[in-house]
Amino acid sequence: MTKDPKRFTEDFMAYVKAKNPGEAEFHQAVLEVVETLSEFLVKNPRYVEAKILERMVEPERVIQFRVPWTDDKGNIHINRGYRVEMNSAIGPYKGGLRFHPTINLNIFKFLAFEQVLKNSLTSLPMGGGKGGSDFDPKGKTDSEVMRFCQSFATELARHIGPDTDIPAGDIGVGGREIGFMFGQYKRLRNEFTGVFTGKGIGWGGSLIRPEATGYGTVYFAEEMLKTKKDSINGKTVTISGSGNVAQFAVEKVLDLGGKPVTLSDSGGTIYDPDGIDREKLEYVKMLKNYYRGRIYEYADKYNVQYFENERPWSVKCDVALPCATQNEISGSQAETLLKNGCFVVAEGANMPSTYEAEHKFLNAGILYAPGKAANAGGVAVSGLEMSQNSMRMSWTREEVDEKLKCIMENIHSMCVEHGKGSNGVVNYVKGANIAGFVKVADAMLAQGLV
Numbered sequence: 001m002t003k004d005p006k007r008f009t010e011d012f013m014a015y016v017k018a019k020n021p022g023e024a025e026f027h028q029a030v031l032e033v034v035e036t037l038s039e040f041l042v043k044n045p046r047y048v049e050a051k052i053l054e055r056m057v058e059p060e061r062v063i064q065f066r067v068p069w070t071d072d073k074g075n076i077h078i079n080r081g082y083r084v085e086m087n088s089a090i091g092p093y094k095g096g097l098r099f100h101p102t103i104n105l106n107i108f109k110f111l112a113f114e115q116v117l118k119n120s121l122t123s124l125p126m127g128g129g130k131g132g133s134d135f136d137p138k139g140k141t142d143s144e145v146m147r148f149c150q151s152f153a154t155e156l157a158r159h160i161g162p163d164t165d166i167p168a169g170d171i172g173v174g175g176r177e178i179g180f181m182f183g184q185y186k187r188l189r190n191e192f193t194g195v196f197t198g199k200g201i202g203w204g205g206s207l208i209r210p211e212a213t214g215y216g217t218v219y220f221a222e223e224m225l226k227t228k229k230d231s232i233n234g235k236t237v238t239i240s241g242s243g244n245v246a247q248f249a250v251e252k253v254l255d256l257g258g259k260p261v262t263l264s265d266s267g268g269t270i271y272d273p274d275g276i277d278r279e280k281l282e283y284v285k286m287l288k289n290y291y292r293g294r295i296y297e298y299a300d301k302y303n304v305q306y307f308e309n310e311r312p313w314s315v316k317c318d319v320a321l322p323c324a325t326q327n328e329i330s331g332s333q334a335e336t337l338l339k340n341g342c343f344v345v346a347e348g349a350n351m352p353s354t355y356e357a358e359h360k361f362l363n364a365g366i367l368y369a370p371g372k373a374a375n376a377g378g379v380a381v382s383g384l385e386m387s388q389n390s391m392r393m394s395w396t397r398e399e400v401d402e403k404l405k406c407i408m409e410n411i412h413s414m415c416v417e418h419g420k421g422s423n424g425v426v427n428y429v430k431g432a433n434i435a436g437f438v439k440v441a442d443a444m445l446a447q448g449l450v
């Protein structure tokens with residue numbers, strides 16, 4: 001075994017690329033982890049000898065299936081469904097479902113791999129998984145979405161369960177879709193259990209679950225700022241996306257006295273220099289969650305600039321919260337952010353920074369938090385929803401929010417513990433990867449060669 005961390009990373013990546021050809025996002029997610037773990041691993045050969053990392057990049061199970069459904073005109077459509085059950089060393093598989101036309105197995109493997117370490121960071125007993133479909137909910141009627149979800153859940157039902165695998169939402173999957181899938185599962189199994197999270201409040205959901213990812217990301221940014229005796233108060237904040245995570249990131253930035261100035265969708269970005277206030281946020285929630293409209297409609301309504309096909313990263317800010325999708329900040333956009341004075345980046349989305357962007361942030365020594373740490377609040381409250389379901393009780397909004405805050409503070413402390421360099425700068429990527437890895441790896445060692 002080599003004692004040279006750089007060589008270790010190169011050898012391991014050659015192995016991963018040979019076994020998983022053409023899976024660019026999966027390679028990127030693994031590289032980010034191995035690069036920051038290699039020094040730790042060569043000093044702790046028991047993990048290397050037991051091939052823990054080789055086992056962690058191999059899903060325990062990959063399920064792929066056909067999803068046939070009919071549209072409102074009676075036309076037949078065939079989509080593809082997936083569930084990647086990545087790792088169950090510390091608990092049942094847990095992670096969201098994504099419905100988006102661009103997905104493929106590579107995307108779900110990267111998301112599931114990230115999810116394993118993220119779930120470990122929450123300190124709750126959850127393994128990692130991810131899944132979804134190439135179905136595009138955009139432009140579909142409620143009844144078409146329902147028929148698709150029922151067909152998807154009919155096949156998925158045989159693979160999931162409240163103690164086996166507990167899916168939730170992600171891009172394109174919100175309360176409406178979880179409702180349709182939960183309803184179908186209940187009908188097939190004749191049981192009312194906490195098999196999905198993100199359920200409605202009246203039927204087993206947890207208060208604060210919709211808010212949790214966005215709120216948690218801002219709590220994490222606030223924790224990072226505290227290390228500099230600073231806060232969100234008075235900061236200009238750029239946010240990408242306009243879905244679940246982005247909306248509640250805006251809400252928490254407002255609660256803490258910051259000024260959110262951008263939102264986006266796949267069509268472009270709106271820039272509101274006066275700030276997206278609570279009234280405007282309510283408009284965005286109605287536009288996106290009820291009317292399922294486009295973000296340019298905000299620009300028309302409030303007479304602000306709309307940058308078609310552009311992302312928010314050229315707008316001057318103190319804090320950037322990417323909350324849309326993977327690889328949405330390129331290396332040159334990261335440079336622009338830094339040049340404009342941005343000194344905090346907290347990732348609400350999963351892997352929104354390209355490899356180049358991430359390294360620009362790390363080299364600049366700014367407060368930069370990777371998604372697996374900063375956006376862990378969502379799955380953490382999913383874990384709390386599972387606990388409430390098992391106990392058949394509900395905690396209040398204040399109780400759940402307090403637990404969420406505590407979990408985010410705890411993740412921040414773990415990142416500092418494992419990521420603080422001799423110069424005092426915290427590498428949150430390294431900290432999150434080591435802290436997340438050790439718990440899963442120790443459980444795998446204890447459970448033998450499985």
Ligand SMILES: NC(=O)C1=CN([C@@H]2O[C@H](COP(=O)(O)OP(=O)(O)OC[C@H]3O[C@@H](n4cnc5c(N)ncnc54)[C@H](OP(=O)(O)O)[C@@H]3O)[C@@H](O)[C@H]2O)C=CC1
Nearest residue numbers: 170171172213241242243244245265266324325349350378
């Ligand atoms: N929901 C959750 O609890 C959690 C979500 N995340 C991550 O947060 C991110 C956002 O998820 P969420 O808010 O739930 O999803 P939503 O579907 O609610 O919103 C997604 C937003 O991102 C935009 N978007 C999606 N794909 C692209 C793309 N390829 N290019 C540009 N914009 C895009 C969408 O625009 P459009 O409508 O035009 O597609 C939309 O505004 C994802 O990375 C997800 O994995 C992480 C942890 C938990």
Ligand SMILES: O=C(O)CCC(=O)C(=O)O
Nearest residue numbers: 095096168170378379382
């Ligand atoms: O709540 C969950 O189970 C999963 C959330 C999710 O998909 C994520 O953390 O990326």
